[in-house]
Amino acid sequence: MPALLERMTGWVWSRPYLLLTFTALFWAGNSIVGRAARDVMPPVALAWWRWALAFLLLLPFAWPHLRRDFATLKTHWRWLLLLGALGIGTFNTLLYTGLQTTTAVNGLLLQSMQPALILMLGALVFGEYVRLPQVIGICLSITGALMIILGGDLSSLLELESNSGDLVICVAVVVWSFYSVLLRKRPAVHPLSFLAATFVIGIVVIAPFYLAEIIDGRLIESSSESWMAIGYVCLFPSLIAYLFF
Template identity: 60%
Template sequence: MAALWSRAYPLLTVTALFWAGNSIVARAARDLVPPAALSFWRWAFALALLLPLAWPHLKRDRDVLRAHWPVMAVLGALGIGAFNTLLYTGLQTTTALNSMLIQSAQPALILMLGGLVMRDRTNARQVAGVLVSLVGVLTVIGRGDPALLLALRLNAGDAIIALAVLLWALYSVLLRRRPPVHPLSLLAATIMVGLVVIAPFYIAEIASGRLIVRAPGSALAIAYVSIFPSFLAYLFFNRGVELIGSAATAQYMNVMPLMGAGLAMLFLGETLHLFHVAGLGLVVAGIWVAGRPATE
């Protein structure tokens, strides 16, 4: 285990696999665990696992966290509350395969929002890459038929996941304004905020009569999303950033949609269509174009 902890790419490969499995499990359990319930209990149990590790850092960092509460509120609301609830809601009516391919637009969206929100300098190559990637996402959302986009006859689940991805990209950009605290303090505090954001939607979901089905599959789904894509994946991701830096880590995580597509076909029997291939090809091409040095 010690040898694995010092090797970034095996850790990040496992992280990508866990995060890809998040969409697969949520899609498979859509009739057992409603989306707000899955989101709430995912983070409630993840926080319970995290607190023994994070508590000493939280006590030390509490004054800094309080001083930066507006930033923490936005980060928790976007990265924990909104993204996960919207992702699980979208997976009620669209496929895990579509979800993973739409999520593959995150690097391009982060680049675009970095320019808009943080005034990051962008060059023509980066702008072109963003546009190519977004065309790829629209290809997936529109299922290869421009008429679907023009007539606004989109699959509701695809549109919801596209919104979730946009909010995650905004969260990733704003993460640069995080307070100077330990990563475990930051994660624990954002989870706490996220749970507060999710709670009203969970209560409304219960009031509407949508309850968790008491079945082994429900418990397994909640256990998976709490332990693997939440607790372990975040620890591994943070360690990857520590070992090789954030830029290299973010670039490597582009393998996640490919893993997710494979898992969706393997475990859910979802079909790979030509528009999926075309859309993914455009997204990867856009990321490649945007990531090339401007001096080439």
């Protein structure tokens, strides 16, 4: 059985397109859950508990690697701080905040623009050469995302209404795109070490805003819906999707 499990794991990890497909699926669910939970879970609370619980679940598996990689992580603390603040602390907090006032459809549509923005930033920041197949692939990806989200009816775009939440999510999309481009600067450590370190940074970055939210009287509603939302976002779009990505 261990040998079979090892072969299955190796098969999965050797197929990046499969991993990225599941990543996109889990992140799409993140927007849907973030919107659905808006009445029972304040946005910053959802972001903080997402990463806090994800870190606790990850720590037993990451601890041996963290101990081994600590010196390298310490040496590259500036890049870790930036990546943790952007990809963990800022992106999802802005996303959940935007979903308070806009729809999940709008949120997903805006996020479908990320591949194009990542490609553009890669060219601007690192001077990467943009190839025609990449452009074609991104166009097909965006078209496919639009067809799925809109149920095949592109005329639905004309019926969408914009609001302040869309602007917040646009900022989140830019933040995530920078995070994706800068990932190449992550230290050469085990993936679990990197995730655990950036999770901690994100938790610390979010904490003051979560405290302000509590002081403002915006508290979590104790219900099955709120805890199911936290359970989903801490497991699938956090632990699993970030590891796949």
